[in-house]
Amino acid sequence: MRARSPDEAHRSATPLELFFDLCFVVAVAQAGRQLVHALTEGHPGHGITGYLMLFFAIWWAWMNFSWFASAYDTDDALFRVVTLIQIAGVLILAAGVPRAFDTSDFSVVWFGYLVMRLALVAQWLRAAHGSEGAERRTALLYAAGVSVCQVGWLALLLVPKGVIPWVFVVMVLLELSVPAIAERARQTTWHPHHIAERYGLFTIIVLGETVAAATVAVQSALDENDELSTLLPIAGGGLLLVFAAYWIYFAVPVHLHLRSTRQAFAWGYGHYLVYGSAAAIGAGIEVAVEQASGKAHLSTFAASACVTVPAALFMVTVWLIHSRHQKRGLAQQLVLPVSSVLVLACTFAGDWAVPAAGLVAAVTVTVGVTLTARQGMALQEYPDYQE
Incomplete structure (x- = not known):
């Protein structure tokens, strides 16, 4: 060997x-x-x-x-x-x-x-x-x-x-x-590129499990409860959160950051929170569905926190160990930290907490894409542009 x-x-x-x-x-x-x-x-x-x-x-x-x-x-x-x-x-x-x-x-x-x-x-x-x-x-x-x-x-x-x-x-x-x-x-x-790909693939699999778990929860709730007006917003908001998690994670070519063992250790160890929070989003969506169906012994606020807390943790952790190394300028650097706070604030939105968090995540991706496009245009027009 x-x-x-x-x-x-x-x-x-x-x-x-x-x-x-x-x-x-x-x-x-x-x-x-x-x-x-x-x-x-x-x-x-x-x-x-x-x-x-x-x-x-x-x-x-x-x-x-x-x-x-x-x-x-x-x-x-x-x-x-x-x-x-x-x-x-x-x-x-x-x-x-x-x-x-x-x-x-x-x-x-x-x-x-x-x-x-x-x-x-x-x-x-x-x-x-x-x-x-x-x-x-x-x-x-x-x-x-x-x-x-x-x-x-x-x-x-x-x-x-x-x-x-x-x-x-x-x-x-x-x-x-x-x-x-x-x-x-x-x-x-x-191998930096191989390691980045391995982590990315496992991220996709974990997010896929999150979607599968949430789908089963919604299906089970529908079998016992026909309240589509209650369940569909949760399902839609949860799906937006998962889609945004995928987009946020794969927005930057992280293998370029893995240039030393020290950097690789911090990045690799930090994925405990990335993977743990990504999987917990799916668990939280299940909890929110069961609470909306009257089968969970917890409040609406607590059920909402089961979704918003891991979603916010995912955002801020990906920014901390992953995205910030490729971001330029204060505006780009603040997108994910600010969005994580807004997602947490959605916990107080009652029955609309999950769809509200999903909308915040979608806006986060939109803002990130827009800022990146503007930076690219500025670099083309002004080659000396740095911030």
Whole structure:
């Protein structure tokens, strides 16, 4: 297993990577579904905490594979088999999500994680076997770090339930430190364009799951309630939010920003909030539909916040780690931060909160496109124009 060149031309995602992403979104859907159940039953603290914990496990396993494959994907038989084992692990994890949510029993989740992480360790050991010097040391550090962290996750099965969130925080810090420590020996040869494409593709899949979840919610509500005048505005506003999320994320060629490991770490780690909030938008739309149908035990304001808060978080996070690096001038820089505040303000719009947030998102895209077009015209007319 030899490291691939970071300057390789025409590097793109493989069918195996797309299959990998598709199977991972099953776990994302499970986490979102449990979040909906917790919120509609009036248990937001339990639901949000459980969602953040389980989503981290899903996202981190996906991220570990994606960066490894960007540097070492040989696409031979052994690489494919080990990757399929990782897919089996995430499906086991997904099966354990309801139990972890309902009773804080992480045994199935931990076992699924063990399958994924052992496969990843095997990949790093294979990379170490095929390399030497600093590159070999980096691969061994990754293998050792992943192994130690997996043992640490055992604490989730042994400590009292009240201590689990604190153990989770400690383990998250340890997990996040492994790449930072390992890459000190030698930076792995990840491919900027390939990584940007991988993250973009997973963003599309997560947004697709959001649309699917919202569609099922509306369909279920219509089967029991013919109040189209109540449900259609929620569905329309939710669809505008998802469309705007897609447009906002893909408005800039972010691979041009990934020029160093430090920049890549901040950008890659920040996607925990990007993916988590994108998936939560779909869960929020489900909650809003159930509340409008009279099946949720929460107020209109709380149901609206389930949509507007993750939508605003998505906007401001994408701006912070992604879009602002390609924006020029104060007006362009302020579009997403201001829009996120306006989306939050829509929470107070009562039954029209979701359609109002959707309209704000649509206006955000319109303003962004207009400002970009004007800047392009100014650059053509005045080549020295900078702001």
